[in-house]
Amino acid sequence: MGQAVVGARLAWGRPPRLDGVILSHGDADHSGGLPWVTGMFSVGRFLFSGDMPGGRTGERLARALEQGNVTQEVVAAGDRVDIGHGAVFQVLHPARNFGCHDANERSLVLRLVRNGHGLVLLPGDVEQVGIRALLASGCGMESDVLILPHHGSGSSLNRDFLVEVAPNVALCSCGYLNRFGFPAEEVVRTCANLDIPLHVTSGEGGVIAVWEGKDSGVRVVSGTGCITHLNSFLDRFSLLEQVQSSWDDLFSRKPDS
Numbered sequence: 001m002g003q004a005v006v007g008a009r010l011a012w013g014r015p016p017r018l019d020g021v022i023l024s025h026g027d028a029d030h031s032g033g034l035p036w037v038t039g040m041f042s043v044g045r046f047l048f049s050g051d052m053p054g055g056r057t058g059e060r061l062a063r064a065l066e067q068g069n070v071t072q073e074v075v076a077a078g079d080r081v082d083i084g085h086g087a088v089f090q091v092l093h094p095a096r097n098f099g100c101h102d103a104n105e106r107s108l109v110l111r112l113v114r115n116g117h118g119l120v121l122l123p124g125d126v127e128q129v130g131i132r133a134l135l136a137s138g139c140g141m142e143s144d145v146l147i148l149p150h151h152g153s154g155s156s157l158n159r160d161f162l163v164e165v166a167p168n169v170a171l172c173s174c175g176y177l178n179r180f181g182f183p184a185e186e187v188v189r190t191c192a193n194l195d196i197p198l199h200v201t202s203g204e205g206g207v208i209a210v211w212e213g214k215d216s217g218v219r220v221v222s223g224t225g226c227i228t229h230l231n232s233f234l235d236r237f238s239l240l241e242q243v244q245s246s247w248d249d250l251f252s253r254k255p256d257s
């Protein structure tokens, strides 16, 4: 995934350079492609919660970071990562003393803010424990865009959280025909009840959020990824099928008697 999709997308029309990489947590669906990306791109800095992936992925990632001479920084709630142009990542979770054995609940939760305005909330894979900690902390979470926690799973559905973030739009990152059935029906229903438009990558492909002017709201452009290409291929394929069947019809037709 890192090589075939993420790396290819990030390097499309620009040099393979990233100012920074932030790892939400060590689970394979968040870290599996990272060794390739950090090894092939010039990476300025690497931020994480202190949880590195285990096994071979962890070894390959550590080697890629070392070979690239990439600065590693552990961040926690309360930290701010200035990325220039008035934009800052606020780290909202986990607190340094947050104790939970579940890696999902220890996901880094980031809020991208520009000139004091919340643009995007990226909650990783937090579920109820992490979400309750966020709500209890009283940190501001309001954001134009919410990436649904844990790929839109029912275990991460929390109405109070959605109300607190009050997004103009929600995005759900999940695989085409994923075996978990993400996004969960109750999540889709709750977003609809709260009048939050939802874009899902499994159906729409890559999704891009655009802020055009200083005071303009967010605009979402969807269908920019591989699913679109797959769909257009399938369209062509079905067109070919139709052409083929008309040829078959033509040539199998019995001569007029």
Ligand SMILES: [Zn+2]
Pocket: 027, 029, 030, 125, 150, 151
């Ligand atoms: Zn995940």
